[in-house]
Amino acid sequence: MKTILLATAFFLAHAGMASAADAGLPASATYNWSGGYIGAQAGYGWGDARVGQTFAPDSFGGYGWGYGGLSGGLSGLYAGYMKQFDGGLVLGVEGDYNFANLKDTTVYQALGVDDPGFGGVLELNPIGSARLRAGYAMDRWLPFVTAGVAMAHYKHSTVFLPSGDAYADVEDTIAGYALGAGAEYAVSDNWVVRGEYRFADFGRHTSIRHSTFDGAAANPDAIELKTHDIRLGIAYRF
Template identity: 70%
Template sequence: MATILAPVGMARAADVSEVSPVAATYIWSGGYIGAQAGYAWGDARVGQTFAPDSFDNYGWGYSPSGVFGGLYAGFNHQFDSGLVLGVEGDYVFADVKGTTLYRSLGVDDPTFGGVLKLDSVGSLRLRAGYAMDR
């Protein structure tokens, strides 16, 4: 094993006069865009409050679900001190929906129902951070 390592060590020593490459510096400044997609689901209950402890016997119970997708974009600026500030926004189209019937005295009423639907949502965010090392 010593015989194999000796030639490697000698070849490395011959390269000492070369300038070693500088470590890469990462800069977080600039813009970006992207896409997102997913599936959403949930449970919700809209109830009556006129009778204590009767929340499950009166009102509407929803279980919305469906797909969504959209775009996001942002911009960051890195200062010489390493501080990074940015802004990011997104807009999502959705087809998330849930239907229900009104429940009275624990029984669903087929003549009185509702729909809970999410068509789209968007947001705008500020970002702050500190770049360390890489």
């Protein structure tokens, strides 16, 4: 993961310097990135998750549902504030909220054996974050890295197969950490476009499914979730 972020940051920085050189601009920051902004973004996300049963200390890995094909689109808003310092360093804060439609289906496994009678559906809905940002201004180019807290709302349903009728489900909002890297380009004094890669790790959280028939609680499960996404955005700077 660190290798991907470092490589992305290096590539974007190199691209920014090359573009500045091609345009006959100095590598130092002549465009000032200080100020607030609000923008809209859209992208594509993917990830993997596991919902495991916790009826025994070692049951999580052996009994449950593995989701390796979680994927779908996302779109939302972001806003923040940045301050540019002498020498080109830019620091800031940013928050974002996105409507997402990441989804995957699978079958229940017990000690590696599929159970043809039971399946699961995992859906990742709204996702958001609050992060710190750091970048290096090269005139109208700003390569950056970012890190902070990530939030995600998910729904996990357990279903009868082959009908697909849900017999229990759970919804919850979980928190983790987010890391990212990308670059922005100021197409005018006020309008800025960006491309970004984001990784989020939500760790493991306990969840309790409830019957869809009478609301009775089932034995506690736990969910582990990691996501990746690529997003493009456009923002207006004040």
